[in-house]
Amino acid sequence: MFKPQNISDSDIALNYVDTLQIEDMNKKNKVPLNKKAFSTRAIHAGQEPDPHTGAVMTPITLSSTYAQSAPGEHKGYDYSRVSNPTRKALEICMSSLEEGTHAFACSSGVAASSLVFEFLKPGELLVAEKDLYGGSLRILTKILKPRGIHVQLMDLSDEDNILNIPKNTKMIWLESPTNPLMKLINIEKISTFTKKHNILLAVDNTFMSPFFQNPLQLGANIVVHSATKYLSGHSDIVAGIVITNEKELAEQLFFWSKSLGPVLPPFDSYLLLRSIKTLPVRMRRHEKNALELAHFLEKQKEVKKVLYPGLKSHPQYNLALKQMSGFGGMLSFYLHGGRKGAFKCLNSFQICTLAESLGGVESLVEHPASMTHASSPHPPAESLIRVSTGIEDIEDLKEDFSQALKGC
Numbered sequence: 001m002f003k004p005q006n007i008s009d010s011d012i013a014l015n016y017v018d019t020l021q022i023e024d025m026n027k028k029n030k031v032p033l034n035k036k037a038f039s040t041r042a043i044h045a046g047q048e049p050d051p052h053t054g055a056v057m058t059p060i061t062l063s064s065t066y067a068q069s070a071p072g073e074h075k076g077y078d079y080s081r082v083s084n085p086t087r088k089a090l091e092i093c094m095s096s097l098e099e100g101t102h103a104f105a106c107s108s109g110v111a112a113s114s115l116v117f118e119f120l121k122p123g124e125l126l127v128a129e130k131d132l133y134g135g136s137l138r139i140l141t142k143i144l145k146p147r148g149i150h151v152q153l154m155d156l157s158d159e160d161n162i163l164n165i166p167k168n169t170k171m172i173w174l175e176s177p178t179n180p181l182m183k184l185i186n187i188e189k190i191s192t193f194t195k196k197h198n199i200l201l202a203v204d205n206t207f208m209s210p211f212f213q214n215p216l217q218l219g220a221n222i223v224v225h226s227a228t229k230y231l232s233g234h235s236d237i238v239a240g241i242v243i244t245n246e247k248e249l250a251e252q253l254f255f256w257s258k259s260l261g262p263v264l265p266p267f268d269s270y271l272l273l274r275s276i277k278t279l280p281v282r283m284r285r286h287e288k289n290a291l292e293l294a295h296f297l298e299k300q301k302e303v304k305k306v307l308y309p310g311l312k313s314h315p316q317y318n319l320a321l322k323q324m325s326g327f328g329g330m331l332s333f334y335l336h337g338g339r340k341g342a343f344k345c346l347n348s349f350q351i352c353t354l355a356e357s358l359g360g361v362e363s364l365v366e367h368p369a370s371m372t373h374a375s376s377p378h379p380p381a382e383s384l385i386r387v388s389t390g391i392e393d394i395e396d397l398k399e400d401f402s403q404a405l406k407g408c
C-alpha cells in the first residue's frame with residue numbers, strides 16, 4: 001500500500017536482516033513464542049540465554065562496531081546505530097507484545113513520534129485528535145506546520161466526526177484514552193475509514209501499554225509508545241518505540257532510523273527489557289488501584305467529576321470493555337474549587353508526588369493546564385487534576401487523597 005520512497009534496494013538490503021525480527025524469533029524457538037501468552041512473551045520474547053556463556057539475562061553489547069570476516073560479510077551487525085544486539089532483543093520483544101512484526105526502539109517517545117511523522121511531506125494533511133499529549137501537539141503546531149504540512153485537529157471521540165475526516169488525509173494520529181480527558185476513540189471504526197481511503201493510522205498507545213490494548217489488532221498501521229512510562233515503570237528511563245506489522249512501512253522506518261539515528265542506547269535497552277518482564281503484574285495492580293481510587297473520588301464532596309474509563313459513569317464505558325482488556329492506571333478529576341482548589345490539593349499530597357510523566361510504580365499527580373498541557377491550543381480546565389495511579393497500598397493512597405482534598 002505505502003511504497004517506500006527514494007530508497008534504493010541496496011539501502012534496504014544493507015541490513016535488512018535486522019528487520020526480519022519476528023521471523024527470526026520464531027525460527028530460533030522450538031515453540032513459536034508468538035503463540036504464547038502475553039506474560040510469557042514479556043519475559044522471553046527476543047531473550048534467549050546467551051549462546052556463548054549461558055547468561056540468562058540479555059548481555060549489554062556496548063560495541064559501536066563489529067568485526068567483518070570479509071568486506072560486507074558479518075554476523076548481522078555492522079554498526080550500532082544501524083542495529084545493536086541488546087536493542088534488537090528489545091525490539092523483538094516489543095514486536096511480539098504489540099502483535100506486530102517489526103519494532104524500532106528510539107531515544108524518547110517524541111523521537112519515536114518524529115520517526116513516524118517522517119511519512120508526511122509538505123502539502124500533505126495530518127488529522128489528529130485534539131486532546132493529545134502536549135509534546136505531540138507542540139510537534140504538530142510548531143514543527144510540522146511551519147514545514148508546510150497541514151494539520152487539522154478534530155474531536156475523534158465523537159464517532160459522527162469520522163465521516164467528516166477529509167478523504168485526502170495522509171495520516172491520522174491519535175491516543176486512546178486521550179490525555180488528559182480520558183476520552184476513548186473507536187480505533188476499529190476509524191481504521192475501517194482509513195483503509196477505505198488509503199490513510200495511515202498511527203496510535204500512541206502509551207496510556208494502555210500493550211498489555212491492555214493492541215491497536216494493530218484493531219486495524220492501526222503503526223503504534224508508538226513513550227516507553228518512558230508504563231514500559232519502563234520505574235521513572236528511570238527515557239525511551240520510545242515504534243511498531244508496525246507491515247513490511248513496506250518497516251522498510252521505510254528502518255531506513256529513517258538508521259539514517260537519522262534517533263536510536264536507543266544499549267544500556268537503556270537492557271533496562272527496558274528488564275522492566276517489561278514485570279509489565280503484566282504492574283499493569284494489573286495499577287488498574288486495581290486506579291479503579292478503587294476512581295470510585296473513592298466519585299464519593300468526595302470536593303470532586304465535581306471523575307474521568308476514568310473503568311467507571312460506569314464514563315460515557316464510553318461500553319467501548320472500553322470492547323476495545324481494551326483493562327482500564328489502565330490513569331485518571332483525571334475536576335474539583336469544585338477551580339484553579340485555587342486544584343493548587344491547594346496538589347500542594348498538600350504527602351505520598352503522591354507532584355510531577356509530570358506517568359506510568360511509574362509511584363503515584364504522580366499534576367495540573368495539566370499549567371504543566372503538561374500549558375502550551376496546548378485547547379488547554380484543559382484549571383480545575384482538572386491528572387493522576388498516574390501507582391502501585392502503593394490503596395488504603396494509604398485513599399488517605400492521602402482524603403487529606404489533600406480537604407477544603408478544595
Ligand SMILES: Cc1ncc(COP(=O)(O)O)c(C=O)c1O
Pocket residue numbers: 108109110111133135136175179204206207225226227228238239240357
Ligand atoms: C502519551 C504520550 N506520548 C508521548 C510522550 C512523549 O514521550 P517522551 O517524554 O518519552 O519523549 C508522552 C510524554 O509524556 C506521553 O504522555
